[in-house]
Amino acid sequence: MKFLHSKSRLEALSDGVFAFAATLMVVNIGADTNITSFKDELPNFISFAVSFFVMMGIWKVHYNFFRRTNYIDNWIIALNMILLFTVLFYIFPVRSLLSTGFGGQRINIDEFSNIFQLYSIGFSLIFLSFCLMYFRAFKNDKNLKLLFYSRHFFIFIIVGIISFILAKFQIGLRYGVPGFVYILLGPLCYFHSVKFHKKHNLEY
Amino acid sequence: MKFLHSKSRLEALSDGVFAFAATLMVVNIGADTNITSFKDELPNFISFAVSFFVMMGIWKVHYNFFRRTNYIDNWIIALNMILLFTVLFYIFPVRSLLSTGFGGQRINIDEFSNIFQLYSIGFSLIFLSFCLMYFRAFKNDKNLKLLFYSRHFFIFIIVGIISFILAKFQIGLRYGVPGFVYILLGPLCYFHSVKFHKKHNLEY
Amino acid sequence: MKFLHSKSRLEALSDGVFAFAATLMVVNIGADTNITSFKDELPNFISFAVSFFVMMGIWKVHYNFFRRTNYIDNWIIALNMILLFTVLFYIFPVRSLLSTGFGGQRINIDEFSNIFQLYSIGFSLIFLSFCLMYFRAFKNDKNLKLLFYSRHFFIFIIVGIISFILAKFQIGLRYGVPGFVYILLGPLCYFHSVKFHKKHNLEY
Amino acid sequence: MKFLHSKSRLEALSDGVFAFAATLMVVNIGADTNITSFKDELPNFISFAVSFFVMMGIWKVHYNFFRRTNYIDNWIIALNMILLFTVLFYIFPVRSLLSTGFGGQRINIDEFSNIFQLYSIGFSLIFLSFCLMYFRAFKNDKNLKLLFYSRHFFIFIIVGIISFILAKFQIGLRYGVPGFVYILLGPLCYFHSVKFHKKHNLEY
Structure with missing residues (x-):
């Protein structure tokens, strides 16, 4: 007896990870913003924008994959996990690197x-x-x-x-x-x- | 050969971002609350309430859009991303601005x-x-x-x-x-x- | 022309809020845990457990409501938002109150x-x-x-x-x-x- | 009159918790990363990788359960909550323990x-x-x-x-x-x- 794979659950898990990572990136920007410092946030803004749209780009590639096939097995689940891991591990340092980069640090x-x-x-x-x-x-x-x-x-x-x-x-x-x-x-x-x-x- | 767009995934990503941002807004309120300071939280309460319901209002407009059409293409996905980005970028500073505003800062x-x-x-x-x-x-x-x-x-x-x-x-x-x-x-x-x-x- | 309401999206938003709030409650417990302090975490453990299961209890009541009816309109959406707001606003202070309570503070x-x-x-x-x-x-x-x-x-x-x-x-x-x-x-x-x-x- | 249980909502709540916990684990890694310290992050990397894949392993077991049966009742919902609670309560200390372990602390x-x-x-x-x-x-x-x-x-x-x-x-x-x-x-x-x-x- 075979049990069917559930594409919707794998998508839900992945969408959750993408949505939270995107949201978390912006959190520390606003945390200690007061009125005068808002203009100084430009390097943060650019680095957040770049990381956010890079992430959404990867989401789009992920989304396209699951549009193009309904086939799911344990290999695809495992590869999907490795993908999520790589995205999560890279996206936060990318933002802080960009942020220090635009901040003009040598x-x-x-x-x-x-x-x-x-x-x-x-x-x-x-x-x-x-x-x-x-x-x-x-x-x-x-x-x-x-x-x-x-x-x-x-x-x-x-x-x-x-x-x-x-x-x-x-x-x-x-x-x-x-x-x-x-x-x-x-x-x-x-x-x-x-x-x-x-x-x-x-x-x- | 054309591949169908998945409305449910775009909705899931957006709902994740809205739900997460709404939850994160309230987190730092309760973080260091002890019994005596609970009453002093009124400016925080008002600013959280305003930001929360503004956000839920935007969610409702977003929800209405996807009720009214089933049409999705790459343009709509891209515009949806820009919308999410703007919401995320604005909602946290809004809260801290409101919070300082109600706190009576000149x-x-x-x-x-x-x-x-x-x-x-x-x-x-x-x-x-x-x-x-x-x-x-x-x-x-x-x-x-x-x-x-x-x-x-x-x-x-x-x-x-x-x-x-x-x-x-x-x-x-x-x-x-x-x-x-x-x-x-x-x-x-x-x-x-x-x-x-x-x-x-x-x-x- | 009438547009249908989408029960699944309202559920998705609510589930997202419940899931994140439940997860966020546990985060600061483990943050600075080292081996020796793990035993001292008992008041935190109890307060986390109580808040988590109270929250899951509210989720269950929410879940039961949407099992029992398929009717959704703007009123139900607005009431649902007020419910989410109240839950979010109360659950974090509940945890810290419990935590100070079990910590034996007078x-x-x-x-x-x-x-x-x-x-x-x-x-x-x-x-x-x-x-x-x-x-x-x-x-x-x-x-x-x-x-x-x-x-x-x-x-x-x-x-x-x-x-x-x-x-x-x-x-x-x-x-x-x-x-x-x-x-x-x-x-x-x-x-x-x-x-x-x-x-x-x-x-x- | 009986009301049907909704498998999809229980899955959505669980997926939300898993996705969020997985995302949160990586957050403090990148928070204060600058270019020179990236290489020093190896113990953090290993502990994050281990916790992430342990968590995804538990998700897979959870996913398999819901593939194999469509039966849901209040007992299964309650057991599912206990499972989520245990996972949340353990996963963050696991990471910090691993992190101190690989950091070479005696x-x-x-x-x-x-x-x-x-x-x-x-x-x-x-x-x-x-x-x-x-x-x-x-x-x-x-x-x-x-x-x-x-x-x-x-x-x-x-x-x-x-x-x-x-x-x-x-x-x-x-x-x-x-x-x-x-x-x-x-x-x-x-x-x-x-x-x-x-x-x-x-x-x-």
Whole structure:
């Protein structure tokens, strides 16, 4: 006897985590705000805004995955947990880093390298989870769109790893090359999309 | 191949954010309450009550939108995110401002002007999101009720901008004119409603 | 054109508030726990346990209401908001009061009277919300069970008010009479139930 | 007249508690993170990771229960509350204990014994809730799989109690015997599974 998986519960848990993390980010901004200090909050505002919309972006990717497939098994649940863990572990330090960054604090070249390494790992881990979730769903649904997205997010992982290596060996770090390398995502994803759709005779 | 949007997930995320923000507002009230200080909490009580019911009011407007249409696309999701962001960014400072206000702290005329400017922007942004969400839904559902609400919330934006301008140039600020201007919402919405229903031969 | 109300969203918002408030209550317990202090946490443990299960009890009453009717309108939404507000406003001070109480701090007779007054008001407000919600639902569903529960919770309000009056005039306060008066709920609800079911020929 | 229980609301409340507790665990990590201290966060990282995945493991067991049965009554709701209470009460101290543990702080043998006692009680209570929930559901559904899981989690309780006794009388505590005793879960559950399936002629 088989028991059905409940997509709605996994979504509810994930939505809960995203909603709380988004809300918690803003809490300490207003905590000791008084009237005069409100203008000084600009670096906090920008860092909160960036983290909030990054988080909502990840939520959107998560949301898209569960629109595209109804297949759920223990592997997808486990990958979803790893995704949530990575998001939670990264999002709060991201905000405080951004906040100190916009606050104008000076950092040296080694610290700069460390930051890029840490966030390249986080970036790669998040999209590794999505890549494997799509691949796992594809193995069962046999829907080519799922394979397409699995490969699409694989490009994200590769670019994250390139950024990590550049940051590790401090190649062009002074000019922000490990950051600018993410621009590669645009053309790479475009070429992959064109090739994939031609090969499998898919519509866009 | 098209994948359906999931209204329930967008609602779940939004409900999570609203529920969490409402709960967090009350937390620091009780944190260091002991028996004797309970009576001194009156300014906190009022500011919590006002922020809580303002928030629940915004939730009700949000709830009404999703009752009136089932149409969801990426634009509506993006506008919903901006709405949540504005609510989260404003609600906590609102509470602490109210709390210091009821606590009897003196503020000068420039600070008073700044407060009105900031909250007029927030007010306008929240209803701009709703106005555009209704308009986007109308473009697809072609339900005249949706156009009505889009224009209804457009009046809110206008009044918010008038309040901002009055506060900016400190016109009648000493008598609270930028605050009283919100009374205009009543007659303006009434006239709009009468005109709109007559023009399109709609029932109320 | 009428738009349907969404029971699930109101439930989701309420469940969110209950879930977060329950979770938040426990947070500061573990925050600075180290190994040696764990045993000293007994008063915190008891106060957390009492507040948690009181809260879950209120959740259960809320849950029962929405099982018994599908009727929702703006009145029920507004009453639900007032209920959530009262719960949030009371639950955190309850915990800290219990915590100081079990911590063995001495309080004088006037403070003792104030506590009973405050919590009698909270108790009455919570069940006033439920009473009116059931009555509102009864007016539309015409299901006698809903009328029964409306009157059932009306008894709770009465007992809360009696407790308030006793505490206010410090009648038997030294012996905890304003607390013991809640024992009346048992026989009063029993008599009401017997009479109501006989009068309307209802089964139990 | 009977009113139906709502499985979705009980799930929503539980998911809310799990999601929120998981999110809160990570919050204080990032709060005062600056660039240089990020590397020093390793003990925090490990303790957060362990607590997060323990919590997600308990969520999975909870999720499985509600997949396997649709039966809900007041007993199951009450047991579910006790489960949530135990999880909330234990998860935050677990994290801070782990965090001090990995931080290299020295603890003496009596404290070590106390920790094992406390966590054996928590472990047993969590699985006692699951055991009784499955048994309650079995009494109504008469599905042998539910009886199997009830007995399966009964083994967990027994092992928890053995660990408690070993820790209490400090038997082999120096070598971590009360911890290693949990390895017994593997063979015991395997034997139980084989015997149960043979006796009732069930497939795996």
